[in-house]
Amino acid sequence: MKIGKIIKDERLKRDLTQEQLAQEFFVTRQLVSKWENGKSYPDLDQVVKMSEWFELPLDYLLKEDTKMLDELNFDTKLKKRIKLTSIILGLVLVGVMLGGFIFFVLIDQPFLQASDIEITKVEKIILPKETIINSETNETWTLPEDVEYKIHFKTAKPFVNLTKYTGFVNISNDHSLQILLGGGNWSLVGGKKESIIYIQSERKNLTTPRLNSGKDIYLMSRRKVDSEKLHQLELWSDKILDWNELKNLPNNH
Known part of the structure; x- marks a missing residue:
């Protein structure tokens, strides 16, 4: 079965x-x-x-x-040998064109879209309301309740070598967070294919706090956007996680 x-x-x-x-x-x-x-x-x-x-x-x-x-x-070493063999054959066939590709990958980072990744696990960390004291001014500040996420994902995109933590919040509005997956680097051989998007709370930024709670999560789908529509994330991003789904996840801490 x-x-x-x-x-x-x-x-x-x-x-x-x-x-x-x-x-x-x-x-x-x-x-x-x-x-x-x-x-x-x-x-x-x-x-x-x-x-x-x-x-x-x-x-x-x-x-x-x-x-x-x-x-x-499937043996990992065999996978690497197959990739290496394919790359060597590609070098022979592509020749001069590969020189331009190498130049490109040396100056640019991988850009991953929603279609390039598969989310394997989502960890949610709830941050309760907290009162802190500014040691310099002796002022008391109340930090609102918020949430942080660790989004585990993997990619099959070739030549990508991810770091342990990849991506960051690019733009936030009242209802959505947009993630830009531009971390890591290019690698002609092998490469780490799994990583974590760590969405941290900015509730301690008392001048312009950005809360994650109550927001859908989008992944940037293209690099160039109309500046007049910058905050309309739905027009140039793909939703990867819905708040209605996120709020029902258990607290990991």
Whole structure:
């Protein structure tokens, strides 16, 4: 039986919605839907947790889904050799044109859009209301409640080498945050394909505080925009996380 069908059957046995199951595994509802429809697979850590949570043997979850086993067991070194072989062949075929490409990647950072990434987990950290004292002026300030996120994602985009934390809040308005994924660098061989977008709270910026709570999260989809429509994020960004979904995630701290 395919693992996606097992996940769906076990979820329905427990009378859970996809959103409720997503909360148990700290992922999004969309990812659970992809698992159940065979469009994506849980990673090995998630499969182990499912085995414990569903009280099912690990081999029962894995043994009949050959496609998933191929993904989990495919040797990393072999992947790197295949990539290296492809790059060498490309160098021979492209020749002079590759020189221009190399020049480009040395001066520019990778730009990732929503179609380039897959979100694998979302951590939510709730920051309660807090009172602080300015040691210099002895003034008392009240910091409002807010939330921070750690959005784990992976990409299959070639030549991209991500850092541990990638991306930053580019623009914020009353209802939305826009993330620019422009971190990391280009790499002709291998490269780190997983990273975390850490959205921190700016509630301590008392002059122009930016709160994350109550906002959808968008990912910038193009570099050039009309300056007159700069804050209309929906026109030039793709929504990746909805506040209605985020607010139901458990607090990780």
